[in-house]
Amino acid sequence: MRIFIESKKQELNAIIIAHYYQLPEIQEIADFVGDSLQMARQAARTEARVIICCGVRFMAESAKILSPEKTVILPDIQAGCPMADMITAEQLRAMKADHPNAAVVCYVNSSAEVKAESDICCTSSNAVNVVRSIPEEQPVIFVPDRNLGSYVESQTGRKMIRWEGCCPIHDVLTLQDIETQKKLHPDAILVVHPECPPAVCRQADAVCSTGGMLQYIKSSTAKEFIIGTEEGFLHTLQQNCPDKQFYLARAGFQCRDMKYISLEKLTRAMDSMAYQIEVAEEIRKRARIVLDRMIAIN
Numbered sequence: 001m002r003i004f005i006e007s008k009k010q011e012l013n014a015i016i017i018a019h020y021y022q023l024p025e026i027q028e029i030a031d032f033v034g035d036s037l038q039m040a041r042q043a044a045r046t047e048a049r050v051i052i053c054c055g056v057r058f059m060a061e062s063a064k065i066l067s068p069e070k071t072v073i074l075p076d077i078q079a080g081c082p083m084a085d086m087i088t089a090e091q092l093r094a095m096k097a098d099h100p101n102a103a104v105v106c107y108v109n110s111s112a113e114v115k116a117e118s119d120i121c122c123t124s125s126n127a128v129n130v131v132r133s134i135p136e137e138q139p140v141i142f143v144p145d146r147n148l149g150s151y152v153e154s155q156t157g158r159k160m161i162r163w164e165g166c167c168p169i170h171d172v173l174t175l176q177d178i179e180t181q182k183k184l185h186p187d188a189i190l191v192v193h194p195e196c197p198p199a200v201c202r203q204a205d206a207v208c209s210t211g212g213m214l215q216y217i218k219s220s221t222a223k224e225f226i227i228g229t230e231e232g233f234l235h236t237l238q239q240n241c242p243d244k245q246f247y248l249a250r251a252g253f254q255c256r257d258m259k260y261i262s263l264e265k266l267t268r269a270m271d272s273m274a275y276q277i278e279v280a281e282e283i284r285k286r287a288r289i290v291l292d293r294m295i296a297i298n
């Protein structure tokens with residue numbers, strides 16, 4: 001399978017980009033592995049003709065919005081993001097009508113239609129700076145993740161109008177889980193994703209996107225870490241920091257959607273060129289502006 005994928009990649013002039021939550025074998029065969037912001041940046045700058053996105057639908061959509069002239073393939077069309085599905089463009093329009101002066105910040109985990117209704121997008125790695133870029137006196141609508149929104153509020157001291165969405169995978173991490181892991185590993189540093197509940201984030205030594213966690217852990221002198229995010233990321237950490245120990249904050253910390261992509265499906269996708277992601281041009285143009293603004297902010 002690996003030989004087929006490598007030769008097909010040359011034939012198609014394709015690049016395989018993967019998220020840190022992907023299966024180890026997918027991360028290993030990918031040309032680029034990163035967090036959502038790094039994947040979007042890679043999709044915007046690649047010279048390949050075909051982008052194969054090993055992640056979930058909003059990531060492939062973002063790649064298409066940024067590189068419309070390229071063929072963007074998601075190896076399994078079922079791979080969505082339940083959080084992104086928690087708000088529709090219509091619901092966001094209603095929220096805007098209630099707060100006509102507000103700037104709309106949408107988390108990249110959202111549909112192209114929701115992005116098109118927003119002013120600026122963010123990922124978990126630049127959400128705080130994105131909100132800081134909005135004039136102090138202007139109200140901010142933040143969608144769809146209430147937990148990331150709450151984390152941004154804690155860092156900026158700014159109250160926002162938040163949508164009540166959440167990641168069903170991160171939102172179920174509890175203080176009890178943390179206590180259990182801390183008892184087992186008393187010297188470990190706790191690092192969590194901002195999609196976790198606020199009470200858990202408050203207990204953490206660091207709250208960062210997956211890319212931010214990797215940087216933080218690489219530069220830390222500590223040897224043990226409790227990780228509050230999806231299990232696929234442990235593979236990335238073990239590859240990058242073989243001298244450190246990692247413990248998942250709770251058993252079964254797995255995003256089913258991220259795991260829809262397998263080597264078999266990747267092979268099939270490269271053979272059949274399915275599933276191609278399309279975004280209606282009118283939506284794409286508006287969403288592009290919103291993503292470009294996000295990419296400009298670190």
Ligand code: 13P
Nearest residue numbers: 035036123124209210211
């Ligand atoms: P990152 O921005 O850290 O890649 O997170 C994306 C995501 O879907 C987290 O659940």
Ligand code: SF4
Nearest residue numbers: 081082083167169255
């Ligand atoms: Fe969506 Fe959560 Fe899966 Fe990330 S981990 S893709 S937010 S469901």
